[in-house]
Amino acid sequence: MKARLVIEVNRKPHTVEVDPNTPLLYVLRNNLELNGPKYGCGLEQCGACMVLLDGKATPSCLLPVGTIKKQSIVTLEGLTQPNGSLSPVQRAFVEQQAAQCGYCLNGMVISATALLAENKQPDDTAIRQGMERVLCRCGTQSRIIRAIRQAAKEANP
């Protein structure tokens, strides 16, 4: 049964009419037409669908939209400043060219953003732990680690 729900995405309230059991991922992609979060497994195993839920990197592929109450949802699109400039993490990914096909990039940038919010100067182990849930098949991880180091350095010189 469809219900009318209000969710806060990228700092704006959105009203959607969906079955409350619908995983958040489909609502973001199909109802709000966002491209950031991606379908990768639908099993919370790969991290392609990550969003920031109250600032924490969370897979959205199994999370029923109806269970989201007051939490704020931020997607990849929401990391960009209103004037269009990239966030430090996004910028570092571009500068390090930390993508090949880029399909995993959403999960990577979202997880790195959450990690750096929690730990300003993560060491190598902390970076790996923070990123462990997100898979990349192109093998871009070494560049992604470099991008995260760069973003950390720029935020805290």
Next chain:
Amino acid sequence: MKETADSLTQSRRNFLKTAGCLTIGFSFSCQPLSASEKPPLQDSLPGSLRQQPQINAWLEVLDDGRIRVFTGKLELGQGIRTAIAQVAAEELDMDLNKVEVHLAETGRTPHEGYTAGSGSIENSAMAVRYAAAAARQKLLELAAKRWNKPGNQLRITNGKVELKTGTEQLTFAQLLNGKQLEDTVQLPVALKSKSDYRWVGKPILRTDIERMTRGEPVYVQDLRFPGMVHARIVRPLAHGAKLRFFDVAALKKTIPGVLKTVINGNFVGILATEEYEAVQAQWFAREQARWETAKPLPDEKRLAEYIKKLPAKTRTVKESGDLKAPEQTEGILLQARYFKPYHMHGSIGPSCAVALYQENKLHIWTHSQGVYPLREALKKMLGLETDAIHVVGVPGSGCYGHNGADDVAADAALLAMAYPGKHVRLQWSRDDEHGWEPYGSAMQMEAEARLDRSGKITHWRYDLWTDSHSTRPGGEPGNLLAARSIDKPFSAPTGGYSGGGYRNSEPYYTIPNLKVDAHFFEGPLRVSALRSLGAYANVFAIESFMDELAEKAGQDPLEFRLAHLDDERAVAVIKKLQELTRSEKVAANEGIGFAFSRYKNVATYCAVAARVFVDIKTGTVQVRKMWSVIDAGEVINPDGLKNQTEGGMIQSASWTLKEQVTFGREHVSSRDWRSYPIFRFSDIPEVEVVVIARPTEKPLGAGEAAQGPTAAALTNAIYRACGKRIRDLPVRIL
């Protein structure tokens, strides 16, 4: 992918004869160019230009001062879009952002077969380079005529032709007056002198990466059309299983959003308004459908023995010298057997396609690696005319070969034809992708060699057992899953492209007496092209064996290889690797291993080293660092080359240490990331890639060069760390 045993040996011979100067296909001047020298002139058209020599097949002048370049290849994460823009901007002296690249689309871009075999630079980018150079020549001629001035008083700057005096200036579009350059590219073509390059050979940032980080629509998965409906497929229990029961009414009752259930023979697809309804319908349908399976699969644990016992067709890849002699020869004889299981492509984004059937025309948006061959196969499957099918290539998740891309497009086409007038978006589930994509074949390799007293290899025998390495649609509907399931099914063709299996099966070393045989079986699982095809397993075996031989000969593993090489470029990559790793210290339970190969024996040179740590008690292997030195001839975008090589090493390390498709009696059982684990961040080593650029050599595709040497470098390192020789993959220490 035309290599044959003969062409390989032939080109190898040519290569050795001309010592460092390639003579196969087209070639650039072998003399290094100095700034003062004239640009090189060529004697044959390169790559895909031979089939489509018209300039406007490759580039179009736009009214707004930009140009549009066409490629029959698809962007798959290899950065081809940027590389092609670089060569076009270079020859036409334009800014990079004035070049738009139009990717594979039937009826629009050249037919360039498949985006495969690392051929995009060699074929497509080189065709664009020549077409752009020819366009430049033509534009200058037109302007010279128009202003009645000699060519040397003209110049081209950023989309305009002007008089050097600055008194006259016209954009390309003004000059052409609404027309396009329809001339064919004629030899000789004057290319820009390499010393004047602004874009080529520079680490240019790929612009698509910024769009990805912003979450802009990039992938086929991101396409949205008004009124688009969502679809899911219900695959059988196993290949060849027959549908015995399906309750359409019960499905509709349970999931009212279902618009239509399409049942065509053993093909089952469901259309729904909302994507989540389609997902739920798929779950429900899987539960209620009843299938009758045919032939059980063999025992997975005995796969290595099983594939060797299957009926096989044998082909001698190479025979030289005298193999009968080894029994009588003095020296040491060594034998070893190696095995590689089935591997998955495992794209992070499962395959997806959008299809629309409207006014007797079928439109398909796909991440297939070959839009034209897919159209051919679909035409036969659906009984349509060629003109009734329009296939548009849209980037997807990295695929590393032939994954589910073509199959999902065929599925979507069937559904769209059963539900005309609406865009049908079909997203395969993770389970569909893991369970139904064609895998990289399992392979068995046996090697035997004899060393003389001085430690030189005198005799070499090598046998490999493999299934096919390409079952791409290529106009054959039977290669599409859907076509095998419909009411009037097409059967899977047998004996597909076999050349891939013995790719790199001939060692690149100088060995006087040698025989290489390939044995082709038809194995239990569906197979096709996976990055580097058989080269991964063959190089793993050959380079592991070289390590064993070096040890027997009491020699340093790299010196031993050098003693058997007489190709300067091969020597150069190995020496560079030696230099990089010479001062490396290894801690307790650590080891460094090495390997080398020249991809396809005629393409990119790649030497790899790996440092690993082995915990004997727990059996865990941690890769600490990997190095590679790569020579891919002329490099268009060095950062792109590094990126692909780093990725190739990491992917190959994951294959080697972790991966294996598992199956039960009915079907594949590794159906998610838990049952088919791949490298995660905690597994990732530090990687370092050194590029030896050779601007005067032919550019060689490099995306697959690291796969084989990485595997052997790792297992050789494991041996040094703990004394255990790994001959069966994936690596198991205990």
